[in-house]
Amino acid sequence: MHLQDRWKLIIDELNHDRVTSVDELTERLGVSPATIRRDLNELHELGHLLRVRGGAMRIEGKHFSGKPAADDRRTQGLQGQSSFLDSSIVNAAAKHAIARTALDYLKPGASMIIDGGTTTFTMASLMANESYHVLTTSIPILQRLLDRSKVRVTLPGGELFREQRIILNPYEDGMLQNFSAARIFIGCQALTKNGLMQSDTLLVQSERRLIERADQVIVLADSSKIDAPASLSVCPLSMIDVVITDDGISQAAKGWLEAAGITVRIASVEAEDIKATEASKR
Amino acid sequence: MHLQDRWKLIIDELNHDRVTSVDELTERLGVSPATIRRDLNELHELGHLLRVRGGAMRIEGKHFSGKPAADDRRTQGLQGQSSFLDSSIVNAAAKHAIARTALDYLKPGASMIIDGGTTTFTMASLMANESYHVLTTSIPILQRLLDRSKVRVTLPGGELFREQRIILNPYEDGMLQNFSAARIFIGCQALTKNGLMQSDTLLVQSERRLIERADQVIVLADSSKIDAPASLSVCPLSMIDVVITDDGISQAAKGWLEAAGITVRIASVEAEDIKATEASKR
DNA sequence: TATGATTCAATCATAATCGATCACGGACGC
DNA sequence: GCGTCCGTGATCGATTATGATTGAATCATA
Structure with a gap:
């Protein structure tokens, strides 16, 4: 389980659920809470999610549920709105x-x-x-x-x-x-x-x-x-x-x-x- | 059950019912009345609902049917702006x-x-x-x-x-x-x-x-x-x-x-x- | 107006969460 | 083999959220 895998899973999780908690991610990814916190903080710094106490929240406008390719391409042009789904x-x-x-x-x-x-x-x-x-x-x-x-x-x-x-x-x-x-x-x-x-x-x-x-x-x-x-x-x-x-x-x-x-x-x-x-x- | 989850459920409740009480929310969310009151007061201050004695009331003209997204964005947009909203x-x-x-x-x-x-x-x-x-x-x-x-x-x-x-x-x-x-x-x-x-x-x-x-x-x-x-x-x-x-x-x-x-x-x-x-x- | 019931805000104690720090262990190059 | 570096996990004090208690305020009813 590498950093990039975790990040992807975290983003996926948020694309599915509006909010998620440190505990939930800890269990799902099988790593320590400390690591989850670090990941969440970094992802927050990069603007990929919103850090809240106890977990993280999705940033609206970054959720493209179910509709993969077409939407992703479209969002590439959006300023600062790219989700992880656009690019690898x-x-x-x-x-x-x-x-x-x-x-x-x-x-x-x-x-x-x-x-x-x-x-x-x-x-x-x-x-x-x-x-x-x-x-x-x-x-x-x-x-x-x-x-x-x-x-x-x-x-x-x-x-x-x-x-x-x-x-x-x-x-x-x-x-x-x-x-x-x-x-x-x-x-x-x-x-x-x-x-x-x-x-x-x-x-x-x-x-x-x-x-x-x-x-x-x-x-x-x-x-x-x-x-x-x-x-x-x-x-x-x-x-x-x-x-x-x-x-x-x-x-x-x-x-x-x-x-x-x-x-x-x-x-x-x-x-x-x-x-x-x-x-x-x- | 974290703050964001509770807030979402409270807003959902109001979108469904127009009014709700502290007691009802206490039971439904499984937290203490004190927490519910705190939540309602904060949501009121942020303009998401109208606090009334014993509970809260939906703001007229602010009904976001089904889609949680609209509300979430509002909640989100207010992150880090509480200093801006410091009125009593x-x-x-x-x-x-x-x-x-x-x-x-x-x-x-x-x-x-x-x-x-x-x-x-x-x-x-x-x-x-x-x-x-x-x-x-x-x-x-x-x-x-x-x-x-x-x-x-x-x-x-x-x-x-x-x-x-x-x-x-x-x-x-x-x-x-x-x-x-x-x-x-x-x-x-x-x-x-x-x-x-x-x-x-x-x-x-x-x-x-x-x-x-x-x-x-x-x-x-x-x-x-x-x-x-x-x-x-x-x-x-x-x-x-x-x-x-x-x-x-x-x-x-x-x-x-x-x-x-x-x-x-x-x-x-x-x-x-x-x-x-x-x-x-x- | 008076009384009891309900709701409230304030306060404090407890629990959860956080960030900082250090220690461990594997990956890598020398 | 050996040391360095990076990611991870663990610990600790600090911060923050939550729950219980209490006295005051508000409301309904008489």
């Missing part, structure tokens, strides 16, 4: 590693833009409570940052788009005009030779604007996104500075990314371990 | 009645501004899913309106102020400039002859701007707010069009409000229902 646990691990690696590019005092998306959402979840200044259009990320007391959060004005869970002003820039960020962290539907791709028109609009306000563009994309199908181009490769991905990327893909002048950063599980080690030394 | 339980019934009465002033298609605050938050909770257009600076209200698919929600851009849970741009109007609302629904710290009062400088700033963008100003203030102490004036009485309060308001206060040209609307606290409830139990 392995993929989640990759996203986690990528998000952690992205943290290297933060430094206290810096301004940054964080776009909506599952990986950037994970990144926001892992962010330390430091004196960052974050601009985001994503409601889930806003919620995540609510309890980081040192993080300044700015929202551009606009209208709420429920499906994407973003705030967007189609007509003017509003707050954006005054905001200038050192970096933008951005997810995507796909990354191809044509550039950064999305499949949602609204996202394209939103992201094009955001990219303009940042000096450096950092793309968070797990390797399944590379050369994946998507219809709309947000920006060409030439505008991208860094791509953070996992070790599933092909040499060929790495090649044409670097040929476009992009720094390709590979977040492996080992790299994550190293980071954890370094962190614990301090 | 005594006034909760009044606030609820006031919020309900305020709904009379809505009509589909209308634009409105909803200010932050406990009473306006309750109002947003009770709002039907109609084609309203709402501008708000309040994060909790935004969260509440997330699942009202027909309601257009607009946010002014700006920075997050955690303590007040609002988005505010101290320097410019942003989206506000383009927004024009038929009405603004606004809460307050106090309502005196000097006008609408707050005690938080940020709120004053924010509210002054909002009031300017609305044709009609509707104040939601339970009677304890009348002539209560507060230091900062948001606007004079002359700018207020309607005050919705409960029947605890004194004749004198009603007098000087009406003398200022204000329509005073008194929301009945459903006293009849409560009496009928108790009678039917015996």
Whole structure:
């Protein structure tokens, strides 16, 4: 019984029952309450469930009972709403590693833009409570940052788009005009030779604007996104500075990314371990 | 049997029965009356039911047939927001009645501004899913309106102020400039002859701007707010069009409000229902 | 208005749960 | 073989929920 197996079973359990308890999971998974608590806390941190006293509760909007594939694909586009059913646990691990690696590019005092998306959402979840200044259009990320007391959060004005869970002003820039960020962290539907791709028109609009306000563009994309199908181009490769991905990327893909002048950063599980080690030394 | 389970069962019970008693819940859930009372009080404070002597009553217009999801989301949305809802339980019934009465002033298609605050938050909770257009600076209200698919929600851009849970741009109007609302629904710290009062400088700033963008100003203030102490004036009485309060308001206060040209609307606290409830139990 | 019954909030004692910490044991590389 | 590292389980003090008790408040009835 490994960590990933347990996590999957816990999520399954919550997809079935609205709430579950530490005791129940202890019995069902055959591990100690301490381990269950650790798992629940971590899953809570990553936004996959809601920790409550005595157990955990499902996050509404993450429950797709019975209807497997079709729904899951649909939810992939939803900001911060991906359930474990969308992508394999392995993929989640990759996203986690990528998000952690992205943290290297933060430094206290810096301004940054964080776009909506599952990986950037994970990144926001892992962010330390430091004196960052974050601009985001994503409601889930806003919620995540609510309890980081040192993080300044700015929202551009606009209208709420429920499906994407973003705030967007189609007509003017509003707050954006005054905001200038050192970096933008951005997810995507796909990354191809044509550039950064999305499949949602609204996202394209939103992201094009955001990219303009940042000096450096950092793309968070797990390797399944590379050369994946998507219809709309947000920006060409030439505008991208860094791509953070996992070790599933092909040499060929790495090649044409670097040929476009992009720094390709590979977040492996080992790299994550190293980071954890370094962190614990301090 | 944990808190979340009990709460769900209590809400289910009310969805089925409209009223329920402490005794009945005690027996059905197998916990002590003390726990039931605590639960009912908390649920009342969170706006999920109406506490009455001996038990609890369903909030009219808040019946979520069969599907637990709707209720769960509400319960969930309130996690970690108890600091936001720190009003006394005594006034909760009044606030609820006031919020309900305020709904009379809505009509589909209308634009409105909803200010932050406990009473306006309750109002947003009770709002039907109609084609309203709402501008708000309040994060909790935004969260509440997330699942009202027909309601257009607009946010002014700006920075997050955690303590007040609002988005505010101290320097410019942003989206506000383009927004024009038929009405603004606004809460307050106090309502005196000097006008609408707050005690938080940020709120004053924010509210002054909002009031300017609305044709009609509707104040939601339970009677304890009348002539209560507060230091900062948001606007004079002359700018207020309607005050919705409960029947605890004194004749004198009603007098000087009406003398200022204000329509005073008194929301009945459903006293009849409560009496009928108790009678039917015996 | 007076009285008894019921309900209530406040208080305290107990039990459950939690997070932090340490110890054990297997996996892995040297 | 040997040590290091990570995940797990166990322990302990602290926190939090629950249940019982009590006196006050509220209500129904006379």
